[in-house]
Amino acid sequence: MAPSRSETGLSLDPETIAAVDTDDLLADVVSLPEQLRDALWKVQSAQLDPWDSPGGLIVAGMGGSAIGGALARAMLGDHASRPILAARAYGLPPWTTSDTTVMCASYSGDTEETLACYEAAGVIGAPRVAVTSGGKLAQLARADGVPVIPVAGGFQPRAAVGYMTVAALEVAGLCGAGPRVGSEIDVAADHLEELVVEWGAGGADDSQSKTLARALHDSVPVVAGSTLTGPIAYRWKSQFNENAKIPAFSHELPELDHNAIAGWQGASSLGRFAAIFLDDSDTPPRVKQRIELTRELIGDQATDSFVIESRGQTAVERAFSLVLLGDFVSLYAAVLRGIDPTPVAVIEELKERLARELVPPLGPRAYGSPCNQERSDFRERPADTR
Numbered sequence: 110m111a112p113s114r115s116e117t118g119l120s121l122d123p124e125t126i127a128a129v130d131t132d133d134l135l136a137d138v139v140s141l142p143e144q145l146r147d148a149l150w151k152v153q154s155a156q157l158d159p160w161d162s163p164g165g166l167i168v169a170g171m172g173g174s175a176i177g178g179a180l181a182r183a184m185l186g187d188h189a190s191r192p193i194l195a196a197r198a199y200g201l202p203p204w205t206t207s208d209t210t211v212m213c214a215s216y217s218g219d220t221e222e223t224l225a226c227y228e229a230a231g232v233i234g235a236p237r238v239a240v241t242s243g244g245k246l247a248q249l250a251r252a253d254g255v256p257v258i259p260v261a262g263g264f265q266p267r268a269a270v271g272y273m274t275v276a277a278l279e280v281a282g283l284c285g286a287g288p289r290v291g292s293e294i295d296v297a298a299d300h301l302e303e304l305v306v307e308w309g310a311g312g313a314d315d316s317q318s319k320t321l322a323r324a325l326h327d328s329v330p331v332v333a334g335s336t337l338t339g340p341i342a343y344r345w346k347s348q349f350n351e352n353a354k355i356p357a358f359s360h361e362l363p364e365l366d367h368n369a370i371a372g373w374q375g376a377s378s379l380g381r382f383a384a385i386f387l388d389d390s391d392t393p394p395r396v397k398q399r400i401e402l403t404r405e406l407i408g409d410q411a412t413d414s415f416v417i418e419s420r421g422q423t424a425v426e427r428a429f430s431l432v433l434l435g436d437f438v439s440l441y442a443a444v445l446r447g448i449d450p451t452p453v454a455v456i457e458e459l460k461e462r463l464a465r466e467l468v469p470p471l472g473p474r475a476y477g478s479p480c481n482q483e484r485s486d487f488r489e490r491p492a493d494t495r
Contacts, residue, residue, distance in 0.1 A: 132451035137268035144271025164209030165192035169226035173266035177273025179340035216266035218244020322441035338387035348439035
């Protein structure tokens, strides 16, 4: 049994972390550098020849399997030459055409929303690529002659962020939506190895990761980002939700300053809310000014506020540095609460209850896909394990 919160106090030594993190999610977090290298090799093993997609790239996925597309788009930034968008739903955007590549990302291969997108893309004749560790998606893709980029098994879907992001970056390069960035990924992996030592369980007790986790203890994190750090803010929010099992929220600047900033006026009367601003060396000067002014204006309502800078040279390197830091901080936040970060019982219960409901056959029409047709050769509803 994991120690209680009163027993752990605010200790984050390796022994305390191991006693709470009984499923060893920490091992998945520290594997990020190796994930990047292995993911590059796995893309190469798929032996994909480049192709041209004038309509760009759609990354279809949910939860931890979807974040790679958003991170890839942010990392490519102005170097993306065509649209790179996400489909987090039971269908593809209505404007999707046969000129658009659809990358279907499902760690388990059994995510029902992603399977519906796979079917919809097939109906309209769009080029498809599957990224998965197995399941129905791998079975269907191989039967249809669709390329499969394999992902290593044994991870929580949210912990396979390196695999999913590299796959999205590489597919974007292969279909003409952006440049290939393999060398930048290799450099990022080397840099992350250094950060794993600095921020990991064996790192200093006053490391940035442990200090921030303690400062956020008993508060609701509200994370903000912009441009490169926008989707990373969402990643932090989601990791606090799933790892620490606490409410958390994310916003993007400058949009935050047109609505969410007003909500801070009542924050202190409702509870403890901490503001986190993820910054980057390439953040536009006007947005940097907004970060400072926003932090100042909400200061009397926030329990604390932090500006966290990315680290590294390239956009890939800097983005992954913040992803890694957020993964460590959210895991340590779970430890400080005496909660094993791995299980997500409420998500599993939701999936089990959905599986008991009678539903029509899985296909674009069944779930309201804009591609309003369905295939008759796929009738089973899979268990959604993301």
